[in-house]
Amino acid sequence: MSRAERITVDAGMVAVGRPKPTHLTSLGLAIERTLPLASHLEPLFPGGGLRRGTTVVVAGADAVQGATSLALALAAQASATRSWCAAVAFPQLGLVAAAELGVELTRLALIPHVPPSQWTNVVGALVDTVDLVLVRPPAHLRQGDARRLTTRARERGAVLIPVLGRSDSDRSPWAEGADIRLRIVSTTWEGPGAGDGQLRHRDVVVAAGGRGAAARERMVSLALPRMVGSADEPATIDAFAGSDAARIPDPCLAPAPTLRSAG
Amino acid sequence: MTNGTDERDDMTAERGLRTLVAWCPDWPLVAAGILPHVPAAVFHANRVVACTAAARAEGVTRGLRRREAQARCPELVIEPHDPGREARAFEPIVVAVETFTPRVEVTRPGACALPTRGPSRYFGGDERVAAKVQTAVDAALSGLVGGAVPEEIRSRIGIADGPFSAALAARRGLVVDPGSSPEFLAPLPVSLLDEPELSDLLIRLGLRTLGAFAALDPSDVVGRFGPVGVAAHRRARGLDDRSLATRVPPPDLSTEMPLDPPADRVDTAAFAAKVLADRLCSGLAAAGLICPCIRIEAETEHGESLTRVWRHHRAFAPATVAERVRWQLDGWLAERTRCGCPAPDRSDSPDVDQCRGGTDCPSPLGGTTGGLTLLRLVPEEVDVDDGRQSGFWGGMTEADDRAARGFARVQGLLGPDTVFTAVLRGGRGPADQVRLVRWGDPKRVSAKAGTGVRSAGRSPSPTEEPSWPGRVPAPSPALVPVRAIEAELVDAQDQPVGVTSRSFVTQAPHRLSIDGARWAPIRSWAGPWTADERWWDPAARRRLARLQVVTADGRAFLLVFEGGQWGVEGVYD
Numbered sequence: 001m002s003r004a005e006r007i008t009v010d011a012g013m014v015a016v017g018r019p020k021p022t023h024l025t026s027l028g029l030a031i032e033r034t035l036p037l038a039s040h041l042e043p044l045f046p047g048g049g050l051r052r053g054t055t056v057v058v059a060g061a062d063a064v065q066g067a068t069s070l071a072l073a074l075a076a077q078a079s080a081t082r083s084w085c086a087a088v089a090f091p092q093l094g095l096v097a098a099a100e101l102g103v104e105l106t107r108l109a110l111i112p113h114v115p116p117s118q119w120t121n122v123v124g125a126l127v128d129t130v131d132l133v134l135v136r137p138p139a140h141l142r143q144g145d146a147r148r149l150t151t152r153a154r155e156r157g158a159v160l161i162p163v164l165g166r167s168d169s170d171r172s173p174w175a176e177g178a179d180i181r182l183r184i185v186s187t188t189w190e191g192p193g194a195g196d197g198q199l200r201h202r203d204v205v206v207a208a209g210g211r212g213a214a215a216r217e218r219m220v221s222l223a224l225p226r227m228v229g230s231a232d233e234p235a236t237i238d239a240f241a242g243s244d245a246a247r248i249p250d251p252c253l254a255p256a257p258t259l260r261s262a263g
Numbered sequence: 264m265t266n267g268t269d270e271r272d273d274m275t276a277e278r279g280l281r282t283l284v285a286w287c288p289d290w291p292l293v294a295a296g297i298l299p300h301v302p303a304a305v306f307h308a309n310r311v312v313a314c315t316a317a318a319r320a321e322g323v324t325r326g327l328r329r330r331e332a333q334a335r336c337p338e339l340v341i342e343p344h345d346p347g348r349e350a351r352a353f354e355p356i357v358v359a360v361e362t363f364t365p366r367v368e369v370t371r372p373g374a375c376a377l378p379t380r381g382p383s384r385y386f387g388g389d390e391r392v393a394a395k396v397q398t399a400v401d402a403a404l405s406g407l408v409g410g411a412v413p414e415e416i417r418s419r420i421g422i423a424d425g426p427f428s429a430a431l432a433a434r435r436g437l438v439v440d441p442g443s444s445p446e447f448l449a450p451l452p453v454s455l456l457d458e459p460e461l462s463d464l465l466i467r468l469g470l471r472t473l474g475a476f477a478a479l480d481p482s483d484v485v486g487r488f489g490p491v492g493v494a495a496h497r498r499a500r501g502l503d504d505r506s507l508a509t510r511v512p513p514p515d516l517s518t519e520m521p522l523d524p525p526a527d528r529v530d531t532a533a534f535a536a537k538v539l540a541d542r543l544c545s546g547l548a549a550a551g552l553i554c555p556c557i558r559i560e561a562e563t564e565h566g567e568s569l570t571r572v573w574r575h576h577r578a579f580a581p582a583t584v585a586e587r588v589r590w591q592l593d594g595w596l597a598e599r600t601r602c603g604c605p606a607p608d609r610s611d612s613p614d615v616d617q618c619r620g621g622t623d624c625p626s627p628l629g630g631t632t633g634g635l636t637l638l639r640l641v642p643e644e645v646d647v648d649d650g651r652q653s654g655f656w657g658g659m660t661e662a663d664d665r666a667a668r669g670f671a672r673v674q675g676l677l678g679p680d681t682v683f684t685a686v687l688r689g690g691r692g693p694a695d696q697v698r699l700v701r702w703g704d705p706k707r708v709s710a711k712a713g714t715g716v717r718s719a720g721r722s723p724s725p726t727e728e729p730s731w732p733g734r735v736p737a738p739s740p741a742l743v744p745v746r747a748i749e750a751e752l753v754d755a756q757d758q759p760v761g762v763t764s765r766s767f768v769t770q771a772p773h774r775l776s777i778d779g780a781r782w783a784p785i786r787s788w789a790g791p792w793t794a795d796e797r798w799w800d801p802a803a804r805r806r807l808a809r810l811q812v813v814t815a816d817g818r819a820f821l822l823v824f825e826g827g828q829w830g831v832e833g834v835y836d
């Protein structure tokens with residue numbers, strides 16, 4: 001039996017029904033279809049990876065910080081592995097913090113000031129050419145423009161990360177319709193006391209929801225910034241999920257079967 | 264051929280190539296723009312490379328260590344060795360010499376040589392050529408110095424047989440008669456041969472002058488000193504047969520196009536620019552060059568000239584050049600709309616015909632006052648086209664190329680000063696540590712940035728991270744407001760909190776209000792980190808204290824206290 005036939009049969013056994021050639025390509029290019037992500041952020045995403053072509057909304061709630069840090073942390077591993085990132089309309093972005101979170105600054109292009117009339121064109125041009133785009137949407141972005149950018153990102157295989165401010169997160173056209181929606185629920189800083197110590201460590205609880213496989217909202221607790229030298233894995237807090245559903249393995253999330261080597 | 268008598272016959276017959284050397288004394292310092300009355304020296308690897316006449320009078324000599332030179336002359340100004348700058352500054356001199364003959368050899372920055380056979384015959388003698396070259400070089404020098412050339416750095420011209428003798432004649436400003444170079448060289452020390460090991464050996468053998476060395480039999484020299492010795496021996500005998508490595512004058516790659524009638528619409532000028540860009544790029548391609556940096560020049564009908572330099576991350580192509588010209592002309596021609604004349608009707612169109620500018624315009628505010636009459640593209644930097652190919656592992660990849668196209672597209676939409684990459688540098692505040700570099704510009708940080716002191720003390724090595732006492736430790740705030748937001752910080756008795764000169768907080772902070780908003784109780788705080796920046800400069804001095812504050816609802820801020828006022832410098836978003 002030749003090598004190609006063997007793989008086809010294996011893939012066919014996984015997929016119910018006829019073996020489709022698309023499964024072969026999707027298995028073969030699995031690495032190319034996701035952007036690398038730090039291990040402590042993987043629980044935020046169904047399948048544990050930042051899939052290309054998705055739109056990931058990061059929203060801070062009222063009086064809850066952490067959205068910018070989370071968005072930067074999502075870009076960190078991708079930029080460190082030579083993917084290009086861009087940050088649109090972030091005039092206040094703390095670049096030292098970005099570097100500390102692991103973002104490779106030589107791979108991050110900044111477009112700090114974008115007039116609202118050109119905003120869609122600029123983001124569109126970047127989505128076409130760059131792997132990961134962090135954007136802060138203008139106040140009155142049209143629903144149609146947001147949908148077009150989401151579609152464009154899906155077609156071009158870019159990850160679009162709109163970072164919503166505290167006040168506009170519910171009114172934003174991206175409030176619905178994003179593939180992944182990450183909402184900061186609460187943050188707790190550790191370190192300072194009454195004048196002593198320093199900011200060291202922050203625990204952030206993120207509500208991760210979205211569409212499709214991510215539709216069921218889960219609460220994930222993670223450290224931002226990650227404590228230096230800590231290898232502890234973040235725990236999924238089941239209590240927040242409200243039911244035992246979180247424990248039941250999702251068939252869509254089942255790990256891809258490994259191919260036996262033929263010959 | 265190999266026996267001694269033939270050699271001796273040759274000696275009388277052959278003679279080095281008649282050469283003129285123009286020499287500019289203390290060139291590294293002249294290039295640095297330092298006049299001879301200032302005691303200054305250029306150092307390389309801790310040794311003096313060159314020094315001014317004033318420094319020489321204090322006892323500074325070549326090869327001296329820096330510490331020793333400073334001991335002899337405490338007010339010595341220290342300049343770093345910059346061969347690139349020296350070569351660039353020497354270019355006008357070479358151009359001046361090139362008016363006499365196209366065959367000029369730039370021996371090193373500060374000295375150039377040319378064969379005199381043609382020019383001497385044309386101008387009627389070596390002395391006349393020497394005088395003419397000296398006048399031309401001094402004129403170029405005065406343009407560089409910006410005024411009269413001091414006697415100490417006036418150029419010296421020497422003519423002799425062979426470049427070696429001519430260089431030594433130039434030091435003395437002599438014209439050595441044809442055939443008498445051996446006599447000229449004879450009394451000079453052997454150390455001038457520029458072969459340290461050989462001259463050291465010759466001195467120990469008792470041969471102290473070039474004449475004594477030249478008197479040796481050539482066959483003995485080759486037997487004892489080898490080929491290096493023979494070459495040095497021939498130089499000592501005035502038989503320097505090295506031919507001049509004359510440079511090929513660089514081709515003028517710039518292109519220009521007169522515009523008649525004057526173009527006062529962007530699209531007219533941009534069309535001309537496209538033609539020009541095509542011509543420029545085909546000229547570059549024919550020479551096997553690429554151009555990463557281009558200068559766009561335009562002249563208007565009223566004689567104004569406008570210049571702008573653009574840089575590309577790799578190389579300009581005709582389309583990208585035309586695009587830059589278009590952006591630039593958009594800027595120049597659109598600025599005319601901002602002159603003091605009544606606003607034009609079609610304010611959205613970039614071409615404005617209402618105000619003819621110039622003398623008609625009662626109050627021009629900048630930009631051009633007329634249409635463009637001339638457009639010129641000058642390649643500022645050229646590089647050898649290495650036929651770049653996408654890397655397989657590392658290097659420039661196709662993704663890099665794609666991203667670069669995207670950023671260029673954004674620059675096209677918004678203008679050149681809109682896309683940046685960040686470079687981290689030293690500093691205390693979160694904003695001080697970041698430098699934004701325009702996309703396409705080189706990322707180098709200049710060596711002098713950050714320190715105002717040049718010569719004193721040990722400068723940190725490039726790999727060493729300098730420490731910044733008073734810097735707030737990581738994590739850093741993820742949002743840094745462009746300017747600090749005003750805030751109020753009070754203690755439990757509603758008294759404003761301050762920071763003493765001993766770096767203590769006057770009272771424990773209790774409540775925080777940012778920009779007049781609701782009071783937020785403080786759960787914990789840390790600091791202050793104090794800094795006294797630029798205390799040596801009264802205008803730029805800053806004394807500030809930073810405080811990390813966490814409010815009861817879990818938000819964290821970096822506050823800065825300066826001049827009795829609290830402000831939010833960073834938000835830990």
